[in-house]
Amino acid sequence: MINPTAHLNPKIFDDDIERVPSRDGFGEGLVIAGEENSQVVALCADLTESTRIEAFKAKFPDRFVEIGVAEQNLATVASGMAAAGKIPFISSYATFSPGRNWEQIRTTICYNNQPVKIIGSHAGISVGPDGATHQALEDMAIMRALPNMVVICPTDAVEAKKATIALAKTMQPTYLRLSRDKVPTITTLQTPFEIGRAEVLYEGKDLTIVACGQLVYAALQAAKALEDEGISTRVINCHTIKPLDHKTLLKAAEETGAIVTIEEHQVTGGLGGAVAEFLSQNFPVPIKILGVEDHFGESGETQELLKKFGLTKEMIIKAATKVVRMKA
Amino acid sequence: MSLNDWQIHTLEEQANSIRQDIIKMLLEAGSGHSAGPLGMADIFTALYFHVLKIDPKNVTDPDRDRLVLSNGHICPVLYTTMAHRGYFPISELATLRKLGTRLQGHPHREALPGLETTSGPLGSGLSQASGMAYVAKMDNLKWRTYCLTSDGEHDAGNTWEAVLFAGKNHLPLTAIMDRNNIQIDGVTEEIMPLESVKAKYEAFNWHVIEIDGHNFAQIVDACDQALAVVEKPTMILAHTIPGKGVDFMEKKFEWHGKPPNAEEAKLALHELRTLGRKIQSEHQ
Numbered sequence: 316m317i318n319p320t321a322h323l324n325p326k327i328f329d330d331d332i333e334r335v336p337s338r339d340g341f342g343e344g345l346v347i348a349g350e351e352n353s354q355v356v357a358l359c360a361d362l363t364e365s366t367r368i369e370a371f372k373a374k375f376p377d378r379f380v381e382i383g384v385a386e387q388n389l390a391t392v393a394s395g396m397a398a399a400g401k402i403p404f405i406s407s408y409a410t411f412s413p414g415r416n417w418e419q420i421r422t423t424i425c426y427n428n429q430p431v432k433i434i435g436s437h438a439g440i441s442v443g444p445d446g447a448t449h450q451a452l453e454d455m456a457i458m459r460a461l462p463n464m465v466v467i468c469p470t471d472a473v474e475a476k477k478a479t480i481a482l483a484k485t486m487q488p489t490y491l492r493l494s495r496d497k498v499p500t501i502t503t504l505q506t507p508f509e510i511g512r513a514e515v516l517y518e519g520k521d522l523t524i525v526a527c528g529q530l531v532y533a534a535l536q537a538a539k540a541l542e543d544e545g546i547s548t549r550v551i552n553c554h555t556i557k558p559l560d561h562k563t564l565l566k567a568a569e570e571t572g573a574i575v576t577i578e579e580h581q582v583t584g585g586l587g588g589a590v591a592e593f594l595s596q597n598f599p600v601p602i603k604i605l606g607v608e609d610h611f612g613e614s615g616e617t618q619e620l621l622k623k624f625g626l627t628k629e630m631i632i633k634a635a636t637k638v639v640r641m642k643a
Numbered sequence: 644m645s646l647n648d649w650q651i652h653t654l655e656e657q658a659n660s661i662r663q664d665i666i667k668m669l670l671e672a673g674s675g676h677s678a679g680p681l682g683m684a685d686i687f688t689a690l691y692f693h694v695l696k697i698d699p700k701n702v703t704d705p706d707r708d709r710l711v712l713s714n715g716h717i718c719p720v721l722y723t724t725m726a727h728r729g730y731f732p733i734s735e736l737a738t739l740r741k742l743g744t745r746l747q748g749h750p751h752r753e754a755l756p757g758l759e760t761t762s763g764p765l766g767s768g769l770s771q772a773s774g775m776a777y778v779a780k781m782d783n784l785k786w787r788t789y790c791l792t793s794d795g796e797h798d799a800g801n802t803w804e805a806v807l808f809a810g811k812n813h814l815p816l817t818a819i820m821d822r823n824n825i826q827i828d829g830v831t832e833e834i835m836p837l838e839s840v841k842a843k844y845e846a847f848n849w850h851v852i853e854i855d856g857h858n859f860a861q862i863v864d865a866c867d868q869a870l871a872v873v874e875k876p877t878m879i880l881a882h883t884i885p886g887k888g889v890d891f892m893e894k895k896f897e898w899h900g901k902p903p904n905a906e907e908a909k910l911a912l913h914e915l916r917t918l919g920r921k922i923q924s925e926h927q
Contacts, residue, residue, distance in 0.1 A: 377781060388804035391767045395774020398759060399709070403774075419767055419801065427752050427761040 316542070317535075321516045322505035328539060334497035337529070338436045340472030341493055342367030344479025345404055349375050355483055356396060358382055358405045360389045365495075366406035366436045386412040390419040390431070397429035402483055409435030409451030413490060417457055420488075425461045430486045433458075434493065438468075439579030440612040440620045441496040441529065450612035451492075456584025458490040459557050465510065466557040468492040468578075468586070470531040471500045474554060477508040485510065494579075496617045498529035502552075513560035515567075517550035522639050523567040525551045525576045527586050530626060534577060537631035546639060559589050561597075568598040573638035575603045577631055579621075582606040601641035603634040646693070646863050652926040654859045657727065658688040659919040662888045664723045664736055666911045669902035672739040675748070678885035678898040679793070680720035682823050682856070686881055687724040689862040690789065699729040702757040708786050709759050709775050713768020714793035714821070715749040716900070722746050722755075730757045766799025768792055769818060773809045776816040776876070787870065790818040795826030798835045809876040810848030816876040817869040821856070823885040825896035844878045856881030888915055 317323055326332050349355045349371055357371045358380040372379040380396075382389045386407055393403035405412060413420050413433055424431045438451040458466050465487050469475040475493060482489045507514060516531070517538045526534040531552045538548035549571055551563060568574060574594065576587035587604030594600060607624050621627055646654070662684045669675050691697070695708045712721050719739065726733045731745070738744040745755040749763030760771050772790035779786055796802055797820075809816055822840070824831050831837055844851045850872045854861040862881070869877035885899070886892030889911040892903075903911055 380777065382808065383804075385804040385807070387767070387801040388770050388808055391770030391801065391805070392774040392777065392808060394760070394767075395711075395771035395776075396778050397774075398771065399775045399778035400705075401778055418764055419770075422761060422764050423767050423771055 316518055318515050318518050321507070321514055322503050323516060324501050324503055327501055327535065333500045335472040335500055336494055336497050337469050337472050337475040338367045338493040338495065340469070340475030341434060341479050341491065342370045344476035345371045346374055348480050348483035349378065351480070352402065352483060354400060354402050356380065356401045356403050358389055358393050358403055360384055360386050360407040360412065362407055366434060368404070368406045386416040387419050390416040391423050393431045394423035394427060394429050397431050402430050402432070404432040404434055406434040406436060408449060409438040409454040409492060410449055413454055413458055414451060421461055424488045425463045428463050429488065431488055432482055433488070433490045435490060436493040437495040438492045439494060439528065440607065440624055441494055441579060441617045443496065443617045443620065444614050446614040447611040452581045452607050452612060453584070454490070454492060455556055455580050455586065456588070459584065459589060463488055464557065465489040465555070466492070467510065467555050468527040469554050470528060470552050471498055471502055473500055473502045473504065473506070474508060478510070478554070481508065481510050492528065494529055496529070499532045501532055501535065511555045511558045511560060513551045513553040513555065513563040515549060515563065516552050517548065519547035519549035520571055521547045522573040522575065522635055523549040523551060523571045524631060524635065525553050525564070525567070525574060525586065525590050526578065527553050527556060528579050530577045530579060533626070533628045534631060536628040537635065540628065540632055541635055546635065548635060553586060556586050556589055559593055561593060564590060564593060565598055568594050568600045572642045573601045575605065575631060575634045575638055577605040577626065579626060580606050582608055601638040603638050605630060605634055646860050650693070651859045652922065654688050654692060655922045656919065656926070657692055658684045659888070659915060659922055661688060661720065661723045661727055663912055663915045663919070664733065665719045666889070666903060666908050666915065668719055668723065668736040668739045670905065670908040671737045672741070673902060674740060675719055675902050676716045676900050677892055677902055678825065678895065679714070679717035679821065679823070681889060681892065682883040682885040682887045683717055683720050683791070683821055684887065685857045685859065686791070686819060686862055687720050689859055691724045691728045693863055694866045695789070696786065699757065702730070706786055709772070709788045711760050711768045711772040711775070711788065711790045712750060712762055713790055714765060714796055715762030718750045721750060725757055731755070765793070765796035766801035769802055769805035770808070772816060772818070773805050773814055776809070776814040777812060780812070780815055788816050790816065791821065792818055793821045794824065794831050794837055797837050797840070806844065806847045806849070813874055814876045815873070817866060817879065818876065819879045819881050821883055822880050823883045825885050825899055827896070827899050829896055841880060848875060850875040850877045851880060852877065853880045853882070856883035857887060888918060890914060
């Protein structure tokens with residue numbers, strides 16, 4: 316059953332659930348962050364409208380910096396501005412930033428420890444028709460491996476807005492992963508959000524599904540269907556991939572004894588990797604990692620692609636049944 | 644303001660002493676770069692002992708000038724100059740590149756107070772300096788940003804992204820290029836020709852000044868002139884001799900990335916001490 320303290324959208328399982336891209340929540344959150352702190356600045360690499368940084372630009376034109384199609388400069392100019400006291404948000408598509416500028420992020424932001432907030436929009440195969448060049452499936456792996464870096468993948472626009480406001484208040488380098496596609500708004504203003512704390516959205520005792528991004532919704536749908544079949548399923552929204560919420564995951568492994576993870580990312584190095592690294596060394600239980608299996612994406616409509624790459628409610632149910640059988 | 648003869652002599656003596664300590668620290672470390680640090684000793688001396696508005700006892704002063712070393716591998720000259728200027732004890736130079744040192748093989752901001760950035764991977768410093776200068780301009784702050792960059796790192800796209808950005812935004816920024824014509828694999832004009840680099844910078848809306856990077860009067864005059872050019876960032880193309888002051892190292896790209904051995908260090912120090920005595924006698 317739905318965890319009542321999560322205060323999810325009451326229309327969660329209705330067909331007409333509101334759908335909004337998580338990048339919209341970022342855009343709204345950044346304006347609030349800018350109002351709250353005059354040191355917040357925004358930089359963009361020629362994608363102002365589609366990364367939703369345009370609202371900040373309209374409200375604070377003197378605090379917006381256009382960098383042009385130059386993602387390495389985007390990261391390094393931001394590092395310099397942070398060194399001079401600013402809290403820079405830098406936005407582009409995730410394949411370009413943090414894709415193209417990884418070393419600059421590593422050296423001038425992470426090792427240099429400057430509070431630059433990297434916003435990677437258009438992550439995952441749900442980008443759709445633009446195809447594999449624009450579908451970031453490795454971004455969480457390359458960001459998660461960096462010391463000092465915080466990695467957040469919000470599930471919907473409401474959570475993206477909360478995350479944006481929250482990370483403007485931290486002095487750490489952060490990567491925020493956003494979607495292009497409209498995704499179901501499953502959380503509400505009352506849903507708790509804290510960087511580094513995973514939220515149990517659905518309670519259960521036979522297994523746990525750990526998800527991030529828009530696939531939290533598929534996980535909830537799967538949990539409901541599994542419950543109808545008599546398999547009590549817990550769902551954790553693990554929006555912060557780093558630092559990982561060890562306490563909540565350990566409790567889930569101890570109490571449910573089986574884990575399925577799902578993410579719009581390569582199965583290597585993302586959420587599933589992080590969960591498996593931790594649990595295999597602390598409380599080994601059967602785990603199935605769902606994601607893209609060492610493959611590039613392709614053009615297509617979002618739902619077609621999610622189906623082709625096995626990121627659906629049906630695949631979660633299949634994996635759940637399997638890990639429950641594997642329990643001793 | 645231009646330097647008088649006494650000031651020039653004082654700076655020459657200081658630079659000579661810094662060169663000797665660079666040789667000693669590289670010998671002690673057993674690895675590191677020789678040619679670049681020796682070639683840039685005069686410019687670092689001029690900056691830290693005359694040009695920069697800094698206080699080694701107050702390294703977080705919000706009004707301080709910012710110096711960004713982009714080509715971090717020449718950090719032996721940065722560390723030695725900072726020690727001579729009073730940022731930390733000269734004896735600490737012996738810890739270069741050793742476990743637990745604040746003097747990392749390439750500069751790390753969080754390791755040593757007084758460093759403005761972490762650097763080493765080439766091509767990123769001019770952008771970071773541009774970010775600082777952008778803040779100074781947007782908030783109307785009076786401090787100045789200086790960026791030391793190499794000719795070799797002008798192979799990197801990131802550098803030219805910064806050149807475009809600084810030119811577009813008319814940034815209050817003084818960049819100094821160590822135009823020593825060598826990089827690891829050989830001569831810059833053979834690896835990837837840069838000329839005419841002056842015309843290139845001017846085409847990107849920069850003010851360009853060419854100087855002899857071993858002439859203190861020219862170094863200081865160029866930095867003064869850059870402050871007066873308010874509508875453009877300034878690039879000072881400093882022609883330097885890699886390995887300057889040590890005859891067998893001068894102009895040899897083979898000395899880019901290696902330290903002297905004990906015998907070579909002895910020879911180098913002998914040469915530098917002789918030069919030091921000459922400067923002293925001229926002064927007296």
